[in-house]
Amino acid sequence: MNLPSFILKNALRNKRRALLSVLSVAMSLFLLVTLQVALRELTNPINDEGSSLRIIVRNKVSLAQPLPARQLQTLDRIPGIVAVTPFSFYGGLYKGDEKFTSFAQFAIDPQRALPLISDAKGVTKEQLDAWSADRTSCILGKMTADRYGLKVGDRMQFTGQIYPCDLELKIAGIYYGTADDRNLMFHQKYLDELLGNPGTVGTWWLLAASIAEAPLVTDRINKTFANTSAEVRAESERAFVLGFVSMWANIKTLIGGISIVVVFALILVTVSTMSMAIRERFRELAILKAIGFKRRELFVLILAESFGLAMFGALIGAGGAWVLFNNINIQKMTSGMFLMFEVTPQMLGLAFAVAALLGLLSAVLPMINVARISVVQGLKTLD
Amino acid sequence: MSANIVTIRSLSKIYQQGDINVTALDKISLDIASGEFLSLMGPSGSGKSTLLHIIAGIDRPTKGECRVQGIDVAKLNESQLADWRNQNVGFVFQTFNLIPVLTAYENVELPLLLTRMNRAERRKQVETALEIVGLADRAKHLPKQLSGGQEQRVAIARALVTDPALVVADEPTGNLDSHSAQEVLGVLRTLSHDAGKTVIMVTHDPKAAAFGSRQIHLEKGELSK
Ligand SMILES: Nc1ncnc2c1ncn2[C@@H]1O[C@H](COP(=O)(O)OP(=O)(O)O)[C@@H](O)[C@H]1O
Ligand SMILES: [Mg+2]
Numbered sequence: 001m002n003l004p005s006f007i008l009k010n011a012l013r014n015k016r017r018a019l020l021s022v023l024s025v026a027m028s029l030f031l032l033v034t035l036q037v038a039l040r041e042l043t044n045p046i047n048d049e050g051s052s053l054r055i056i057v058r059n060k061v062s063l064a065q066p067l068p069a070r071q072l073q074t075l076d077r078i079p080g081i082v083a084v085t086p087f088s089f090y091g092g093l094y095k096g097d098e099k100f101t102s103f104a105q106f107a108i109d110p111q112r113a114l115p116l117i118s119d120a121k122g123v124t125k126e127q128l129d130a131w132s133a134d135r136t137s138c139i140l141g142k143m144t145a146d147r148y149g150l151k152v153g154d155r156m157q158f159t160g161q162i163y164p165c166d167l168e169l170k171i172a173g174i175y176y177g178t179a180d181d182r183n184l185m186f187h188q189k190y191l192d193e194l195l196g197n198p199g200t201v202g203t204w205w206l207l208a209a210s211i212a213e214a215p216l217v218t219d220r221i222n223k224t225f226a227n228t229s230a231e232v233r234a235e236s237e238r239a240f241v242l243g244f245v246s247m248w249a250n251i252k253t254l255i256g257g258i259s260i261v262v263v264f265a266l267i268l269v270t271v272s273t274m275s276m277a278i279r280e281r282f283r284e285l286a287i288l289k290a291i292g293f294k295r296r297e298l299f300v301l302i303l304a305e306s307f308g309l310a311m312f313g314a315l316i317g318a319g320g321a322w323v324l325f326n327n328i329n330i331q332k333m334t335s336g337m338f339l340m341f342e343v344t345p346q347m348l349g350l351a352f353a354v355a356a357l358l359g360l361l362s363a364v365l366p367m368i369n370v371a372r373i374s375v376v377q378g379l380k381t382l383d
Numbered sequence: 384m385s386a387n388i389v390t391i392r393s394l395s396k397i398y399q400q401g402d403i404n405v406t407a408l409d410k411i412s413l414d415i416a417s418g419e420f421l422s423l424m425g426p427s428g429s430g431k432s433t434l435l436h437i438i439a440g441i442d443r444p445t446k447g448e449c450r451v452q453g454i455d456v457a458k459l460n461e462s463q464l465a466d467w468r469n470q471n472v473g474f475v476f477q478t479f480n481l482i483p484v485l486t487a488y489e490n491v492e493l494p495l496l497l498t499r500m501n502r503a504e505r506r507k508q509v510e511t512a513l514e515i516v517g518l519a520d521r522a523k524h525l526p527k528q529l530s531g532g533q534e535q536r537v538a539i540a541r542a543l544v545t546d547p548a549l550v551v552a553d554e555p556t557g558n559l560d561s562h563s564a565q566e567v568l569g570v571l572r573t574l575s576h577d578a579g580k581t582v583i584m585v586t587h588d589p590k591a592a593a594f595g596s597r598q599i600h601l602e603k604g605e606l607s608k
Contacts, residue, residue, distance in 0.1 A: 001492050006485070009485060284482055288493070292494060293465065294461070375441035376441055
């Protein structure tokens, strides 16, 4: 026997209790990691190069205010822009859905939008041409197509929620490989037609020539339309999404609060379990002292035991979350609410830091007690 | 062999309980020869355990002096005292105090984990100790698989595994039936007779005390004979 195996035997002395405390640590840390992942997912918009290159121009007053379609000619003349297209959020209710449609439908100009959707894969040249040619056709993200079992050539019906018109669209192609493979893209022209050509668009969507150019472009656009009847706000797609995300601030606070409660409850449980485990052994610890074990060595025994249990719990809980979330298709499971459910090294770090804190905190009380009690007092606890 | 291993001079232990002082030991002087098997007798509360604890270095006197092998034990600090106990004293208590999750072998090995001995050296020591108490064949047993007498003999093996000069036993037969008590007392006697250890045993049982080579009596903190 050596000291590590002595520590192990001590930790496993009450197997059920050891198991329960490891499980409580594991489950709490699993929950903590899951909360962190969800939080990140909800508040951290896709951050690729494209989302900095792509620019969204909306009405300065509010997103709900349309922009005049004639702004297009002006936009076309602003330097640094590679492509610009109308970009109107239709926001209809899909016929297959009861109350809530989880994917967005955007009215765009297919020809003008091509450079903006160049990362979309799975749509052939012929399909693209067919889409461009047919006002009533659309392209659809693969996630949505899979969800409803749709294929090229199928028709989709929408009831207007924002616009006073319904849509029937034929699927010309199904794409994947973009930041969000859920969306549907159809013709702005078709929407205009259904609305009786009001001469407005929801927003403009455009592509800057380079990342360096992007901020200059937004600047130019904002200045160009300043003091016109429809002032605009141009911002990178990323900034635009971040604006939405700020609505999640309350959720962020909530999740943060829950996380703290989880950790706190866990600390209380672990601390009391560990003090109980050590109190039962007080007499034995006194005997060890008599035999020649010093405080320092007893501290090591206690600390290693509580640390070991907490770390083992973290390994199962945080490690389990990592393995699990790496191996499930979260898009499918949440019907596209979450795109990726990634456990980052920082989250694992957090979980193990919490576990280390637990190990430390739950050892403190027993260590103080052990330090305070003399051999004679310890022996008397049962005599 | 004949030199004194323990010399005690005007040793007092006074417990302070609020306003009242409880005198557990009152100016005791005592010499214990090396290799002696001393039976320390007396009624409950007479200070037997207190005296034993001071000699064994787990309690400190209020006044007076207790030297073991010439060392004034009370002058050592906590850490030095721990090392001193590990090397010089073996403990046997009334309740057997084995670690329930460790086998007999591992319980006996415990004090050696604090030494620099390697595994093989430890094995030799543990086996010898178990041999002396007659339990070599029970090495792999857990305490709960042993009888009370066997448990106490394992405790004795643990007390002597570091080869200490002094073995102290506080009512080692207090929890045993008479047959097991005989075995345990026999082992303690062997320790002093054959292994040359000094054994100090507290007991209030005259039959047990008779195993000792000398008997002394404590009465209200004073030696009565
Ligand atoms: N920690 C203590 N505080 C106060 N009094 C104590 C303490 N320990 C022992 N005593 C008292 O000292 C006396 C001797 O106790 P002890 O040595 O345990 O006696 P014995 O072992 O002979 O039964 C008793 O009167 C006991 O009440
Ligand atoms: Mg006593």
